Amino acid sequence: MQLLKTHYHPEVETLDDKSILKRLATRSIALQGNQILLLYTERYEDYSLPGGGLDLGEDKIAGMIRELIEETGAQDIKNIKPFGIYEEYRPWYKPEHDILHMISYCYTCEISKELGASNMESYEIKNGMRAIWVDIDEAIRHNKKTMATSEKKGMSIERETFLLKLIAESLF
Numbered sequence: 011m012q013l014l015k016t017h018y019h020p021e022v023e024t025l026d027d028k029s030i031l032k033r034l035a036t037r038s039i040a041l042q043g044n045q046i047l048l049l050y051t052e053r054y055e056d057y058s059l060p061g062g063g064l065d066l067g068e069d070k071i072a073g074m075i076r077e078l079i080e081e082t083g084a085q086d087i088k089n090i091k092p093f094g095i096y097e098e099y100r101p102w103y104k105p106e107h108d109i110l111h112m113i114s115y116c117y118t119c120e121i122s123k124e125l126g127a128s129n130m131e132s133y134e135i136k137n138g139m140r141a142i143w144v145d146i147d148e149a150i151r152h153n154k155k156t157m158a159t160s161e162k163k164g165m166s167i168e169r170e171t172f173l174l175k176l177i178a179e180s181l182f
Contacts, residue, residue, distance in 0.1 A: 011092045011115060015172060019100035019165065022109055030099075031107040036074035037061035037116040039093055039177055040084065042123050045143040046177065049081060052138025054164035055156045057149040059173060060084075060141065061114065070115050078119070081134070082141035083126035090119045096173060100165050116173065118181070146182065150174045 037059040040047040048057040060081045064073040071090055078084045093116040102110040125141055153171040156163050 012094045014094035014096050014116070014176060017096070017098040017168060017172070019098070021101045022099045025099065025109065028108040029106070030109045030111050031102055032111045032113070034064045034070070035062055035112060035114045036064060036070055036077055037096075037114050037173065038074055038078040038084075039116060039118045039181070040078070040121045041118070041181060042143060044145055044147075044182065046146045046149065046174075047082060047084070047121070047125075048142060048144055048149055049139050050142050050144075051164070053162065054137070054167065055160050055162050056153050056164065056167045056170065057144065057174070058166060058170040059116070061116075071117065074115070074117050074119075078121070079126075080129045080131075081139070083128045084121040085124065085126050086120075086122040088120050090117050092116075093118050093177075096169055098169055114169065146174060146178050150178060 038061055039059060047060065049060055050057055060078050062077045064070065075087055078087060096114045096116065098112045100110050102108060128141060130139060150171060153167055157167055157171065
């Protein structure tokens with residue numbers, strides 16, 4: 011799969027002598043016309059691709075399908091194709107490690123427009139996360155505004171906005 015970008019958070023000045031936690035994740039890209047299925051998170055005021063961490067030894071595509079169903083209730087998932095890899099280094103919030111090295115494997119897929127019930131984790135519910143079909147250009151505009159003006163923005167918004175722009179350029 012093609013590497014799309016390697017991003018270093020501004021607080022990560024060096025990897026030398028740092029304890030690094032490596033985490034593999036997947037992201038799903040499901041489109042219907044000019045609409046994309048995203049997660050809106052009230053806590054961070056942003057849109058993000060459905061996805062999350064892979065379980066130890068979990069197949070990437072199986073993990074992508076699991077995360078997509080859990081977070082959105084997606085049904086009839088088919089035609090899964092690799093889109094690319096987004097790699098990032100950012101500060102880690104637990105004392106065991108200094109830096110998180112996240113590798114996100116992104117896949118396009120087709121799903122039914124109608125979503126079933128999601129099965130989100132408690133922290134996702136607490137953060138006000140919900141699945142929504144949204145115009146991709148509106149999602150990009152919204153995330154850019156959040157990056158420029160919000161004190162609430164999370165660390166993933168840079169990744170998500172980069173990926174949304176790339177999706178809009180290459181798939182629309």
